[in-house]
Amino acid sequence: MSLLLPIAANLPEPVKQTLHSTTLDNGIVLLGEDLPGLESVAVAFHTPAGAVHDGPGRCGLATLSGEMMLRGAGDRTSRDIVEVLEGSGIQWAQSVSTSHASFAGAMVARQLPTALPIYADILRRPRLPDDELENARQMVLQNLAGTEDDPAHRAMSALRQLHYPHPLGMPSEGISADVEAIGIDDVRSFVRGHVVPSGMIIAIAGRIDWDDFVTRVERLFGDWSTDDTSAVAIGNRGERIRHVPHDSQQTHIALAWSVPPYRHDESYEASAALSVLGGGSSSRLFSEVRERRGLCYSVSAGYHTLRDYASAICYSGTSAARAQETLDVMLAEIDRLPGTIEEAELDRVKSRAKSALVMQQESSAARAAWIARQWYHLGTVRSLAEELARYDRLNVASVEGWLAANRPAGLTVVSLGKEPLEVPREVSP
Amino acid sequence: MKFLHERLPNGLDVIAEVTDTALSTSIGFFVKTGARDETDAEWGVSHFLEHMVFKGTSDLSADEINRRFDWMGASANAFTSEEDTAYHAAVLPEQQIEATALLARMMRPALREEDFDTEKLVILEEIRMYDDQPPFGADDRCRATFFGHHPLARSVLGTVESIERMPVETMRDYHRRRYSPGNIVLCATGAVDFEALVESARQWCGDWEPLAIPPRRAPLDLRASRGPTLELLTRPTSTLEYAVRMSPGPAGNDDDRFAAKLLAAILGDTSGSRLYWAMVDTGRAEQASCHHQDFLDAGMFATQLSCDPEDAEELLGMIDEVYRGAAEKGLDRREFEQNRNKLAGRWVLLGERPRRRLFDVGPEWAHSGDYRSVADDLRTIENLSLEDVHRVLARWPLHGTGSTVLAGPLPLDPSLETASEAQ
Incomplete structure (x- = not known):
């Protein structure tokens, strides 16, 4: 059989890439990427109205506000909005993260002129009708009740809440008691204060006509101006170790420690180290915990970043009787990582990352999300060539160097299940 | 976009939908077998076998398979449903031949007893995981009632009991009968070199022994x-x-x-x-x-x-x-x-x-x-x-x-x- 070469040695010339960016006078950043060969365009509006601005006793306000923005805007009722979007074959989505409220759509390119004015209405002229608040609130509460039944989600949510300084880890989907207390004035003032041009990113990718897009956005958003939003005060983080009692067959284990955020250059070393630990099916956690010992179905490690904070996050779910062994093996693998990374492991990590980057170019929605994410974190969009070259510069010495200076320490450990687990003292002093 | 098809002498179908502008190549082996093809004693074997296919062949270890996929930068996985078992990988076009060869070799797994016993634990964890999640078994129970005596009544994962009592021989026998070349489709989409795909199929699958496959359709009693x-x-x-x-x-x-x-x-x-x-x-x-x-x-x-x-x-x-x-x-x-x-x-x-x-x-x-x-x-x-x-x-x-x-x-x-x- 033929010799297997790592992809790093024979990756094709980076795909020809055309990126665009411009900033309107009111601060809205427009980003674009041509993806030749696609029939579709995807557009995403990211407003700085994320859950980080929920405020004390109002956890879920951003999510409820995002939902309310869809319930009538400009001359359109909420049914009009959905009927026009869906009647034009536009796949729409709305979501709220820690940092942003986002409204997105993917469609065949000719539908873009139909879509843009609708998004302009939603963002600039939401009606926020009093008589829709109860329905919207109930919808948010239903979603919250659904997450109560998802043990893996609960474990990860608790982990983020403890690990990140307040309010960065608060659940964007909200907390029931807080959602119950939100009034229409809270929603209106939240939207007025945070759905604003300053800090807003509009990203488009696919079969685009950039000049035409900029002209249309200028016309729809150019005369929109508001004051800057206030900064969020960052508080303390939670306790290091928590057990969440839950009547389930499996115990869910979630671990976190701090690593550099994406905008730090060494985040590449950090995410490569985490990928060696638990990224692919040849990763250490997958090999040791699942393949060799059969302890669980899912186990992984990954990199999660906000703008100013980031975490290494490990997860596994396994039956209660084997949860302690699973945690012990996970901790042993984390402990063993510094000083033991092999070149072949790192080559695999680089191949996976580079291959995923190239393949992402096949999806307009994925690229629109990616370029917006880069702008938010970096204030620029890196070209694919730059990204690939940065992966090429990763080597064992650079990853080990970073690991030596930043040994995994101060772990946050969450378990969710019938019985608490024993966490060794040295893991989380 | 164009479609191409060739059948090997042993019955294996090789098909491709070729898209010139694609940046990736996706390759899959689709085996016409799933939960509906199982007997009571085999309940859950299709899905369990799907896991075991990743545990290696006579000359490839499980670690080697995992390393090779990661090395290629492949996004590789598998799934089992009532009617299909599929093994697939998405790669950059220059990895097509390697990825096809690896998937093809995996279709003839070693099914070692030791691996079987370890993987059984993983399957049991998967069953427990789904049992802890919405809709808490309502879907499986509903399918069982709705389909009654029809083979589609069977759940894909099996039960804790059916998996625990299953011996490795049951899986080996099932594999021999169901993974016959006439019961498998090798499919590729995207930037596909079809000639190379057929050549890979000949090289790695050409000597698979054809076996008669019994018809699957069952009289419907809803x-x-x-x-x-x-x-x-x-x-x-x-x-x-x-x-x-x-x-x-x-x-x-x-x-x-x-x-x-x-x-x-x-x-x-x-x-x-x-x-x-x-x-x-x-x-x-x-x-x-x-x-x-x-x-x-x-x-x-x-x-x-x-x-x-x-x-x-x-x-x-x-x-x-x-x-x-x-x-x-x-x-x-x-x-x-x-x-x-x-x-x-x-x-x-x-x-x-x-x-x-x-x-x-x-x-x-x-x-x-x-x-x-x-x-x-x-x-x-x-x-x-x-x-x-x-x-x-x-x-x-x-x-x-x-x-x-x-x-x-x-x-x-x-x-x-x-x-x-x-x-």
């Missing part, structure tokens, strides 16, 4: 056609109540299947549908949706509801009223057109992703021996008329019928039981 049933699975610690209802619909070989998917979208898509406006938009339900699923010789509409337990009975009644209203008063042209455009838009977007196309092209060929391009499907969708959807509604009424299973905190309630006993 219990649901005898009237509605209702069962309760009590899960005291769950927050919401989860309901699954299955009722008959057109099968995979029925020309009405596209109209059925459009009907399901109008009635119960996850946004903009009748159920959505009636229950989700108002915050009565976390989810209230309907979709159509087709199999070789059967089809169904699956309705899913999750809501506060005390509202479950009322909302199930409301769903029935929504369905009855559609059947008695018909659908209006505007919602018909909105949903037809929505479906068409969805198809275009899915169609331009070769990694996604693999899962349309492969199973379609495995099931029917046919190839349908995105353009074929789009033409079919665009030619659908309101009358087509009304005909489906008349042929397959969704109200007053179906098997329903509830899972959640609701205790066994006499009024609900009466509804069940009345049948």
Whole structure:
């Protein structure tokens, strides 16, 4: 059989890439990427109205506000909005993260002129009708009740809440008691204060006509101006170790420690180290915990970043009787990582990352999300060539160097299940 | 986009949908076998075998397989359903030959007893994981009731008992019978070098011994056609109540299947549908949706509801009223057109992703021996008329019928039981 070469040695010339960016006078950043060969365009509006601005006793306000923005805007009722979007074959989505409220759509390119004015209405002229608040609130509460039944989600949510300084880890989907207390004035003032041009990113990718897009956005958003939003005060983080009692067959284990955020250059070393630990099916956690010992179905490690904070996050779910062994093996693998990374492991990590980057170019929605994410974190969009070259510069010495200076320490450990687990003292002093 | 097909002398079909502008190549082995092909003693073996295929061959260890996929930068995985077992990898085009060779070699796994015993533990964990998650087994129970004695009644994962008592010989025998070349399709989509694909197939699969495969179609005995049933699975610690209802619909070989998917979208898509406006938009339900699923010789509409337990009975009644209203008063042209455009838009977007196309092209060929391009499907969708959807509604009424299973905190309630006993 033929010799297997790592992809790093024979990756094709980076795909020809055309990126665009411009900033309107009111601060809205427009980003674009041509993806030749696609029939579709995807557009995403990211407003700085994320859950980080929920405020004390109002956890879920951003999510409820995002939902309310869809319930009538400009001359359109909420049914009009959905009927026009869906009647034009536009796949729409709305979501709220820690940092942003986002409204997105993917469609065949000719539908873009139909879509843009609708998004302009939603963002600039939401009606926020009093008589829709109860329905919207109930919808948010239903979603919250659904997450109560998802043990893996609960474990990860608790982990983020403890690990990140307040309010960065608060659940964007909200907390029931807080959602119950939100009034229409809270929603209106939240939207007025945070759905604003300053800090807003509009990203488009696919079969685009950039000049035409900029002209249309200028016309729809150019005369929109508001004051800057206030900064969020960052508080303390939670306790290091928590057990969440839950009547389930499996115990869910979630671990976190701090690593550099994406905008730090060494985040590449950090995410490569985490990928060696638990990224692919040849990763250490997958090999040791699942393949060799059969302890669980899912186990992984990954990199999660906000703008100013980031975490290494490990997860596994396994039956209660084997949860302690699973945690012990996970901790042993984390402990063993510094000083033991092999070149072949790192080559695999680089191949996976580079291959995923190239393949992402096949999806307009994925690229629109990616370029917006880069702008938010970096204030620029890196070209694919730059990204690939940065992966090429990763080597064992650079990853080990970073690991030596930043040994995994101060772990946050969450378990969710019938019985608490024993966490060794040295893991989380 | 072009379609190519070649059959090896031993019966293995090699097909490809080639897209010149694609940046990736997706490769999959689609084995025409799944839960419906199992006996009681084999319950869960298709899925268990899917795991074991990754545990290595006589000359490749499990670690080696995992390392090679990662080395290629492949996004590789597998799935098992009632009717298919598929092994797939998406790679950059220059890795096509390596990825095809690796997948092909995996189709002849060693099935070592030691690996079998370890992997059994992983399967049991997977079963427990799903058992802890919504809809808490309501889907499996509903399928069992709805399909009755039909082979589609069998759940894919098996049960803790069926997996625990299964010896490795059962799997070896199943593999020998079901992984015959005539029962497998090698499919590739995206930037495919078809000549190289066929050459890889000859090199790695050419010596697979052909075996006769018994026909799969089974006479259909849908219990649901005898009237509605209702069962309760009590899960005291769950927050919401989860309901699954299955009722008959057109099968995979029925020309009405596209109209059925459009009907399901109008009635119960996850946004903009009748159920959505009636229950989700108002915050009565976390989810209230309907979709159509087709199999070789059967089809169904699956309705899913999750809501506060005390509202479950009322909302199930409301769903029935929504369905009855559609059947008695018909659908209006505007919602018909909105949903037809929505479906068409969805198809275009899915169609331009070769990694996604693999899962349309492969199973379609495995099931029917046919190839349908995105353009074929789009033409079919665009030619659908309101009358087509009304005909489906008349042929397959969704109200007053179906098997329903509830899972959640609701205790066994006499009024609900009466509804069940009345049948």
